Structures are given as structure tokens and as C-alpha cells.
Amino acid sequence: MGLKVPYVTSYLTEHCAEDDYVSLAGYEAKGGYRAAKKALGMAPQEVINLVKESGLQGRGGAGFSTGMKWSFMPQDSDRPKYLVCNADESEPGSFKDRLLLERTPHKMLEGILIAAWATGAEKTFIYVRGEYAFPADVVQRAIDEAYEKGILGPRCMGKSFAHDVVLMRGAGAYICGEETGLLESLEGKKGQPRKKPPFPAQYGAFGMPSTVNNVETFCHVPHIVDQGADWFRGFGTEKSPGTTLFGVSGHVVRPGLYELPLGTPLDEIIFEHAGGIPGGRKVKGVIPGGMSMPVLPAGQLDVPMANEYLRERQSMLGTGGIMVMDETTCMVRASCIITYFFRDESCGQCTQCREGTGWLNKIVNRLERGAGSEKDIDILVDVAGKMEGQTICAFADAAAWPVQGMIRHFRGDFEEHVRQQKCPFSGSFEL
């Protein structure tokens, strides 16, 4: 079938264009499961230390240290421990995990096996978003192959270590990508994030100690084990080592996935790798890390794509989904879409999130219709501020930040709607 993306590869996606790499034999032919074999010969704590030393940060959006997360799993617990692979990729603008699931499922399984050994987990649940029907089939085939060859099962790779992997499919709710919302859904309940504490390492899937990691996070692990922490730190920045998959979409000549070191400047990704803006138009704003991350204006595209730099610009790397909007874009319209998404996807538990997401969306819609006032813009800022940092999970933050970012950098667009009593961007996309 062949693969058109990505345009730039590194260690994660090196063989992703090769069809036989999907199979166990193809994967092993390129050195697959070598790292797992090595890891299973190490002490679990050694593996955790190695991952800690590598500085690997979770690639699901929050960017938390993976090794640290693993070390939270209780050492001497008589309760079963679980791993959960978060393959519920649902952040608008993100499509990196899909490639990994479809093209290198065994790399993910190898990462899972290493993590299982390190944390003493007896089972992994892979939670695949409902819409990813094809990726789910690919992963299931890979799991079956791994069982057949004894890589998974009662004696993983011939060792006296048992590990099972179970694939579960979601039903299409964004909030089930939040780790505790995912756990609820995994248990067959309505996907609503849990109060923390207790954290998943104490009370996770089915009440057992659990660690939830993103697909891409698992995929980095075999490379770290195989080639070492120093090698891994050779990519990216000091604080954010390794490569990541940047998914570039929107107004660019070559939308797609680009595996680049963390810290690659945003303008380099957009203009060199993704071919710049079509039709010679200018960039207006870029959402750097999936829709929940605050937008950056054209003047800030020199930012290195790593959390330590993006935070200085009041944004974050998120899932690395870069959404480029050119000068024809109406930022109020873009805000309509963003706020509608969060209004639709809020689980509805917490007052601020349930009511705030709806209110933001209603105000933005009114502004776009030309029926808003200057005061509405201030209300948007105020309501977003009241949603932030006060809820069970980070969803309310994710809904508030983009609105704050839009007004921070594009208040002029909003004011122009008020002044003209209509949308001044006739050429912008249709709502």
C-alpha cells in the first residue's frame, strides 16, 4: 500500500514507509525486540533509571518525565499492576500516534514489554480511540503475532515473566484521552476523569496500581534501551531530549508528519519542512501543540519547539500538532470552532468546565455574527480565567487557554467584528 508521510524521518519512523515493517518478521529484521531482550536481562530498577537518565518526557501532552512516572508504581505490592497504553489520540490537529499504530505496532509493543518488566506490570490495556478502526486491527494482528512467537504471554521471550496485552476500543469521546477518564471508560463506565489523589499509580485501572503512557512514549523506549541515554540525549534540547512527531496541518504546502528533534524552531518546521504557506500568503497564527494549546502570532515563530521555550511564550508543546493559519483566517471563526469542540466534549462534571465551555462558545458565536460588544471580549477573558486551574482535570484549562491565546494575540480581530457589526474576513473558511 505504500506510505506518503512522513517527509522527514528519524529513529522512530525510520522504516515506517516499508510495508513489511508492520509484521513481526519485518520488525525483527530491522533489529526489533533486541532492546526488549536486553531489558529483560537487566534489573527492573536499572531500566527505570535508564529511562530517567534519558530524560524522556511523555508525548501525550503533559510532558511529564516517563522514568519518574514508572518509579511511582509501588514496588512491593501484592496487588496486580497494570500498564495502560493511551492510543486515544483525539486532540484536534494530532495524528502522530495513528502513524505509529499503523506502521510500527511492534515498536509500541516492545516499549510496552520493557515498561512492563521495569514496573512489574502483569497486563497492559491498549485503549485505542473508537474512530481508529484500521489502526486497532493492525495492533491486534501484531499482538496476536507476539503471542504466537512467545514474546507476550506466560513466558515473555523465554523468561519467567508473564505479560498480557489486551486491546480495548473507545467510543469516541475526547475526554477518554485524559488518563483517568480513559481508566473509567476502560472499566466500562462513563468517561469522566477521576479526582486526584489517588493517582493511577495507587488506584488505576480496576483500582489497581497503573501507569498510563502515550503510544509515542512507549515507542521511544526500545531505542533508549538499545542505544542508551546519552545517545537519546543527543537529540533535542537539554531539558527536552529526543525527537518527536510534529503533525503539521492547515495552510501549508506539505501537511504531514515530521519527526524532528525537540527544540526545532517552529518556522523551520513550517517553512523548510512543510513547504511554507501556499499562494505566497503570510502566516497569521500557529497553534503549536494541538487545539488546546494557545496560539502563537506570526512574530513568534522563531520559538524552539520544546516546552521550556513554548512556556515562555505562554503556550505548550502539547501533542505536537501544529496548525497553521494564514492571513485570510478569521481568528474569531477559528475560536468558534475551538470553543464548539470543547463545549461538545466537556464531560460535564465540574461547574466551571460544563457551564464555562458553553458560555465561551455562545459569546464567540455572537461576536462572529456581528452581534457582540467590546464588553463581550472582556467577559471571554474573565470567564476563561475563572475556568482555569479549578477543576478535576485539565480539560477546563485546555478549553480556556486557546481563547486566552486568541484574545492575547488577535484582540484586533475581535474588536473589528464589534466595530463592523459583521465578520470582516469574507474570504475566511466557512463555518
Place this chain on the structure above:
Amino acid sequence: MPTITVDGVQYEVEEGRTILQALDDLGLLMNGVDVPHYCWHPKLSIDGSCRLCQVEVEGMPKLQIACDTRVSDGMVIHTTTDRVKSAREGVMELLLVNHPLDCPICDQAGECKLQDYAYEYGALQARTVEPRRALKKKVDLGPTIVFDQERCILCRRCTRFCSEIPATGELGIFARGDHSVIETFPGMELDNPYSMNVADICPVGALTTKDFRFKIRVWFLEDVPGICTGCSNGCNIFLGVANNKVQRYVPRRNDSVNDTWICDAGRMSYQEIDSPSRVKASLVRGEDGVLEARPYAAAVEAAAARLRRLVESKGPGVIAGVASAHLTNEDLAVLKRFLEALPTESAGLPVPRGEADALLVKEEKAANAAGARALGFEDAAPLVERIRGGGVDGIVMLGHDLLDPAYLGGIEALQKLDTVIWIDTHQSDLRHVAHVVLPGRHAAEKRGTLTNHAGRVQHLQPAVEPTFEAHAEGETLERIGRALGLTGFGGDPAAGSPTASSRK
């Protein structure tokens, strides 16, 4: 025990409790320390979703929800800072974004937490111009409850109640975000023996009981503390009184008896107070065999006269006393004294029985069976045998439980008796055999004590005054005893009696 400081005052609290639980344990919540909350309820699991109870905890950068933040030794908590107030204002504004504000026609108005907190933390002017969400105003959830989806603030107390207390789980939250609504699960209705509690725990006017809905504005009600008389559990209640009428029962929290709940049957038993089946008149059977209304004093005299004639002809031993497990300890003590003074040893206590459950409802369907037994009244089964065997000629009957199938099963055995003096609150077939009928007082109409199944003695006070002449049963027995000239029955029956009934 950890020590915490709340608004500058130190308290010793139990380990492992959350801030709200600790304040509740100390009896301070809403009674000195005001931490507004919607989703938290002392008898339900912690939800942590309304986010109204946020407080400042020193050393924690973000505000913390008091309902789900565990206390630790040395914790310093502030509940009145500007940050806390601003967070509360934020939550209140958001809760009101979609609320219909139909307080003028809302039953909850006057006892509504949304009103109360909006008054305290709400903005004077709404900043919303958008239409509020339009939902169903009148959802019939089942036999007892009507639901207004627009008023609902999704605190999820009702859904947790159904899952955790009766464990029937009829209610769920459907859809997400600001389009989520509470509904019954497909094919179910809200129908369990405790269903009406959801109206009490609903902080707003979303869940109302069909019984109380649109009946009266709550600010006209006086809440009189009392005891439910539906069974021997003795659940603590407030009797909502207006116009000398009990308009409703609602549970009164007592963690040793009923937590914050009452069963639906008990709640609806207030209807017995102002029921058409009350015994309202003193009646005496005439020579022609017809019951005639007579003044109370004359009926007391008539009762005494019949009993005196029987004592004189056959001796007091042929007279039996039937105690009622519905009466107060004070009423029953007079009965006991009355029987001893006659004297007769013939007595019995019929106790009506029914279904019990694991939560509150007890098998004995009377409020004071334990108290009656403690006073020495024994089960009426032997008395029933004696009546059937002809060993009884006269009877002083309190209540009508002896007619239960478990005892006499009807009036047949009583038809041949020489004298039946019947004192009761409610009508029964006994009117066909009674020679004298005297009205009694419902527990809501008198002072006294009831002993529940666990031996807990609880007070009654009069909440309403009967609209007809009726006296507490003990008082009536005092009067009959005095008319009979019994030893110890010389005084003023009302003055010395703890069952004296006037309200003020």
C-alpha cells in the same frame, strides 16, 4: 488527632477526614464556618464536581476543594479570603448561566441553596445575554417525583443517592457538558421505598415530590422537630406546619437513627394526622344500641359508669386493658397505673407487623413497642385466648391493633362483651362493638416520649392542635380513673400529666 486551623481557630479533628467532613464532625458547617457546597453531602460519596467549596490551604498554590482535601496535622485553612470569595463568585455565576431563575414559581424558593448562595456570592447583574438552555420542565420520573431539567445544576446528589442508599440506581447522567441531563435509565422509573429523599437532597428546585409540589410556600411553614411514627425505627423528622396543619414530613438529621433519610411510607404518614378517618367525636352507645355523640366529659362519665357496674357485679378481674404500641411512654404509664389500681392483671400489647428492610424500615409498625414492653406490657396473644375463652367481660381498648389478623382478626370475639371502652385516633370496626368511643391524639398533637427499637428515648412535642375535642390517651384514662375513684387518680388530669397537650 491532627490539629487544623480554620480561619484562625484551632480544632482537633479525626485523622483521615476531609476538610468538609471534619467541619461537619465538629458541627461547624453552616454553623460558624460557612463553606458553601452543592455536590457534597455528608451521607453520600464525595463527588468533587461542583467546585464551590474551594478554600485556601497554606502551602498549596491552588485553591483546594474542601470536600476532598484530607486534613493533616498543622494544616492552615482560610475560608473567607478574597481569592476564595472570588472563586465562589465565579462558580455561582457559571451555575446561573443556564439556570431559568424561575424562583417565583419554584417550590424550592425559600429553602434553595442556589438562592442562598446567589444572594451571598452572586453578581447583582447577570452578564449573560444568551438564551438559557431550554429543557424539559416537567419530567415524570416515577410515582413520587417530578423533575425540572432546567433548574438542575447537575450536582449529582440524586444519582449518587439512588446508587448508594437504596442501591436501586435508577438515575443517571446522560450526554456531556452543558447538554448533560439527569434521566432515569431506559425502561426504569424512579421507584424505590426511599425515592422522595432525592427531593430533600436536591439543593435546588429540580426534584420535587408530587405530594408537596405547589402546596404551599415554604416560608409559611414552621419546622417542628418530631418523630416519625410509621415503625419502631423512630426516624427524626421536621413536621412542616402551616395553618394548624401538618403539610409535610422531611427528615431531620440524626446520625444515630436515620442519618438524613426517611422512607417514603413514613414521609407520607403525615396524611394520617388530618385524615377523614380520624375519630373526632366522643360517642356513647344508647339504650337503642346506636352510638350517639356526647360531650367528652359525659362520655368519660359513661365509660366510668359501665366499668363501675362491671367491677361491682363481677369484680375488676374480668376487665382487660389493651395497650397500644403507638402511644407515648407517658400514656402507657397511666394505662399501667390504671390497670393496677382497678386492679386487674389482664392486659396485652398487640404490635402490628410488616415488611422490614436493611436500611431504616423495621418490622414493628408502631413507634413505641419497645417502650410498651419496657413498661411491662406483654404480647397480646394470651389475652386473645382469654377473650376467646370467655374470661373477659369488659375491655379498655387503646388503639385497634388487636383486630389485626395476627390477633383477633376481627370484632366477632368482642361482640358478646359487656363493656368495650375504645380510645383511638382512627376509625376501625371497633365502632360496631364499642360502648364508649373516646378520641385520642396523634403523636403530632401531644407531648411525650417514644422509645425506638434500639431503646433510644425520643421526645415529641405538639405541632398541631386537633380541631375537635381530643385529649391525650393518658389524660383520658386519668379522667376515667378519677371518675371511678381509683387510688392515685384524684388530681387534675391535665395538670399532672406529661401528656398535656396545649402547644404554647
